[in-house]
Amino acid sequence: MGGFGRAYKDMAAMFLKILVSLLLFFHKKLAASGSENHEFTFNGFRGANLTLDGVASITSSGLLRITNATTQVKGHAFRPSPLRFRDQTTGKIFSFSTTFVFGFIPEFANLSGHGIAFLISPTKDFSRALGSRFLGLFNRSNNGNPSNHILGIELDTIYDPEFEDIDDNHVGIDINSLTSINFHTAGYYADDSGLFKALNLKSGEALQVWIDYDGHEMLLNVTLASIQMAKPQKPLLSKIIDLSSVLIDPMYVGFSSATGSLPTSHYILGWSFNMNGVAQALDYSLLPSLPRVRPKRGSKALTISLPLASAGLVLIVVGVVAFIVRWRVKYAELLEDWELEYGPRRFSYKDLYKATKGFKDKDLLGIGGFGKVYKGVLQTSKSEIAVKRVSHESRQGIREFVAEIVSIGRLRHRNLVQLLGYCRRKGELLLVYDYMPNGSLDKFLYGQDKPTLDWATRFRIIKGVASGLLYLHEDWEQVVIHRDIKASNVLLDHELNGRLGDFGLARLYDHGTDPHTTHIVGTMGYLAPELTRIGKATTITDVFAFGVFLLEVACGRRPVGSIASGEELILLDWVVENWRKGSILATRDPRLGDEYVVEEVELILKLGLLCSHPLPTARPSMREVVRYLGGRAPLPELSPTYVSFSVLGLLRNEGFDDYIMSYPSSVATASIISGDR
Ligand SMILES: *[C@@H]1O[C@H](CO)[C@@H](O)[C@H](O)[C@H]1NC(C)=O
Ligand SMILES: *[C@@H]1O[C@H](CO)[C@@H](O)[C@H](O)[C@H]1NC(C)=O
Numbered sequence: 001m002g003g004f005g006r007a008y009k010d011m012a013a014m015f016l017k018i019l020v021s022l023l024l025f026f027h028k029k030l031a032a033s034g035s036e037n038h039e040f041t042f043n044g045f046r047g048a049n050l051t052l053d054g055v056a057s058i059t060s061s062g063l064l065r066i067t068n069a070t071t072q073v074k075g076h077a078f079r080p081s082p083l084r085f086r087d088q089t090t091g092k093i094f095s096f097s098t099t100f101v102f103g104f105i106p107e108f109a110n111l112s113g114h115g116i117a118f119l120i121s122p123t124k125d126f127s128r129a130l131g132s133r134f135l136g137l138f139n140r141s142n143n144g145n146p147s148n149h150i151l152g153i154e155l156d157t158i159y160d161p162e163f164e165d166i167d168d169n170h171v172g173i174d175i176n177s178l179t180s181i182n183f184h185t186a187g188y189y190a191d192d193s194g195l196f197k198a199l200n201l202k203s204g205e206a207l208q209v210w211i212d213y214d215g216h217e218m219l220l221n222v223t224l225a226s227i228q229m230a231k232p233q234k235p236l237l238s239k240i241i242d243l244s245s246v247l248i249d250p251m252y253v254g255f256s257s258a259t260g261s262l263p264t265s266h267y268i269l270g271w272s273f274n275m276n277g278v279a280q281a282l283d284y285s286l287l288p289s290l291p292r293v294r295p296k297r298g299s300k301a302l303t304i305s306l307p308l309a310s311a312g313l314v315l316i317v318v319g320v321v322a323f324i325v326r327w328r329v330k331y332a333e334l335l336e337d338w339e340l341e342y343g344p345r346r347f348s349y350k351d352l353y354k355a356t357k358g359f360k361d362k363d364l365l366g367i368g369g370f371g372k373v374y375k376g377v378l379q380t381s382k383s384e385i386a387v388k389r390v391s392h393e394s395r396q397g398i399r400e401f402v403a404e405i406v407s408i409g410r411l412r413h414r415n416l417v418q419l420l421g422y423c424r425r426k427g428e429l430l431l432v433y434d435y436m437p438n439g440s441l442d443k444f445l446y447g448q449d450k451p452t453l454d455w456a457t458r459f460r461i462i463k464g465v466a467s468g469l470l471y472l473h474e475d476w477e478q479v480v481i482h483r484d485i486k487a488s489n490v491l492l493d494h495e496l497n498g499r500l501g502d503f504g505l506a507r508l509y510d511h512g513t514d515p516h517t518t519h520i521v522g523t524m525g526y527l528a529p530e531l532t533r534i535g536k537a538t539t540i541t542d543v544f545a546f547g548v549f550l551l552e553v554a555c556g557r558r559p560v561g562s563i564a565s566g567e568e569l570i571l572l573d574w575v576v577e578n579w580r581k582g583s584i585l586a587t588r589d590p591r592l593g594d595e596y597v598v599e600e601v602e603l604i605l606k607l608g609l610l611c612s613h614p615l616p617t618a619r620p621s622m623r624e625v626v627r628y629l630g631g632r633a634p635l636p637e638l639s640p641t642y643v644s645f646s647v648l649g650l651l652r653n654e655g656f657d658d659y660i661m662s663y664p665s666s667v668a669t670a671s672i673i674s675g676d677r
């Protein structure tokens with residue numbers, strides 16, 4: 001044991017060294033790329049240094065409000081210092097990329113005008129430009145004039161035949177003129193079907209735009225999506241444009257907006273820009289939220305007429321009383337004082353009962369580690385939901401747990417299954433989630449009745465799950481440890497985007513009855529070896545499970561499964577073995593056929609090994625993982641001393657086969673040093 005301990009320490013020291021040199025390396029790289037200052041990111045605009053004019057302002061919550069619910073106004077917001085877009089030696093226009101999240105809030109639902117434009121312009125002075133249908137960009141005399149040198153991407157909500165608009169909800173590329181050279185109804189092409197899906201610019205919801213220009217190909221792409229979605233692969237607009245005659249150095253970047261006769265507020269929530277690189281992804285958790293659109297309220301007249309015959313009345317009263325008694329038993333729920341503040345997050349049992357048509361077996365979506373899940377449709381909003389019934393015998397800790405669930409309900413990320421709320425009954429908790437029409441990923445990986453996912457989709461799902469997990473670990477206001485990452489906890493939305501579900505739920509079992517005992521919750525095959533020693537889930541134990549998940553997706557095998565000979569195959573060991581032999585690619589899922597990108601499959605397999613490293617200190621943080629996946633940092637080579645997974649095998653002999661295990665918390669004090677926090 002002593003020898004093993006020393007080897008372990010040596011190895012830990014070595015990995016720390018590697019880690020430190022890696023960190024130094026990235027630090028230098030970052031410092032070098034930042035010196036040109038051609039990259040910037042605003043996750044909200046609080047304290048931002050922008051040049052504003054007209055009615056533009058920055059609200060106290062950090063929204064950039066370019067117009068302010070007033071008719072016939074305009075506003076502009078620019079980055080104060082200009083940028084150079086042209087390579088001085090070759091004269092070519094650089095590639096650039098920008099993304100922003102915006103929202104139009106009309107004063108009256110669905111009545112919005114006019115719109116906004118992202119623009120690149122030689123001047124910040126638009127005092128002579130007109131508002132309304134001129135969007136604060138041009139006036140009658142200079143519209144269409146090549147001397148404007150303006151590139152605009154317009155988001156326009158008014159149909160104007162004079163400028164050859166197609167409708168009152170479109171996106172267009174404008175060069176020196178409001179008559180767009182390329183345009184399309186607002187929307188996106190679904191990644192799975194390729195079909196066009198419209199989006200409503202006037203919905204009052206936040207939408208995101210990406211503008212990418214490839215200077216070499218001279219290709220300008222514009223992509224639109226709602227912020228719950230990943231960036232669609234196919235752009236909405238894609239046009240070859242030689243910008244070398246349009247852009248003259250230096251140029252300002254910013255936004256212009258105008259209203260006409262409909263009072264509308266045009267907001268930007270976040271913005272990033274990068275010259276010669278991909279614009280940094282916005283951090284949705286940091287974006288300020290949009291004000292709500294005031295709903296149009298219809299008056300609801302309710303008339304109830306009762307027959308007043310006295311004999312009949314008695315009968316009715318008796319009937320009503322009996323009905324109420326039955327009704328109260330059927331829909332009984334637990335509601336205590338401390339829950340009152342969670343009002344909006346609480347669903348009534350009656351609504352859930354009706355939504356699921358009484359929790360009928362035919363609406364059963366599945367049985368998970370924590371309980372049965374039913375499909376339902378809320379009667380009021382007609383939205384589809386999934387209701388998880390978690391049995392909870394002990395009342396202890398429920399208050400803390402519900403507080404946590406409610407706080408988790410505020411998490412918003414396109415790669416997390418949205419928790420809508422909860423309901424509590426005697427001995428059971430009901431959790432209400434967004435319904436995910438494509439079910440869980442494991443069905444696609446192992447099921448017979450689902451089609452095989454191609455590599456591009458698998459890669460996208462992996463990236464999505466990584467970004468969701470990064471959000472839980474580092475980007476939200478508190479650290480959320482998932483504790484049970486696995487293919488069956490990754491759900492697929494209607495576009496086959498991966499979304500993590502069930503986060504934080506494992507916590508329910510942490511509030512045990514014995515305060516001196518910590519329970520380890522998780523699933524066999526995904527549990528980091530140190531969990532048994534430390535007995536405490538951390539972000540780094542999540543990373544371990546994420547590594548196993550990567551192997552699962554790339555290999556199409558369960559973490560622990562039996563092979564033809566009847567032997568047990570531990571996926572991680574098997575991949576390590578093949579990696580040692582130089583045949584790591586042989587472990588890929590044979591169902592992928594030849595349609596895969598060798599570098600990507602290799603990246604995922606090696607990253608899987610790195611994440612599931614037996615030494616916690618050798619594992620990357622999720623932020624690093626996301627960088628490796630995005631190709632923004634090279635994956636470090638695995639050390640030849642990588643110990644095989646048989647360490648875990650060893651531990652399994654110590655009784656690793658229970659779903660939930662108890663460990664005394666006296667050993668739960670050791671802490672784990674994570675990668676870069
Ligand atoms: C919009 O801004 C203008 C100029 O700053 C101001 O006069 C006007 O009252 C504002 N309107 C609203 C509705 O806030
Ligand atoms: C804003 O940026 C401009 C141009 O870079 C600079 O001159 C100015 O001092 C900045 N203002 C503040 C308040 O930082």
Ligand SMILES: *[C@@H]1O[C@H](CO)[C@@H](O)[C@H](O)[C@H]1NC(C)=O
Nearest residue numbers: 109110111200202203295296
């Ligand atoms: C707004 O318009 C859209 C599309 O025309 C429609 O589906 C939606 O119901 C309208 N909303 C309201 C509140 O009128």
Ligand SMILES: *[C@@H]1O[C@H](CO)[C@@H](O)[C@H](O)[C@H]1NC(C)=O
Nearest residue numbers: 126128129138139140141142
């Ligand atoms: C239109 O705008 C241009 C550029 O700002 C300006 O030079 C010109 O005088 C304006 N024309 C009118 C009629 O306002």
Ligand SMILES: *[C@@H]1O[C@H](CO)[C@@H](O)[C@H](O)[C@H]1NC(C)=O
Nearest residue numbers: 212213214221233234235238
């Ligand atoms: C633009 O879109 C095309 C078509 O999808 C794609 O091939 C190209 O890589 C995209 N270019 C940029 C700069 O995003």
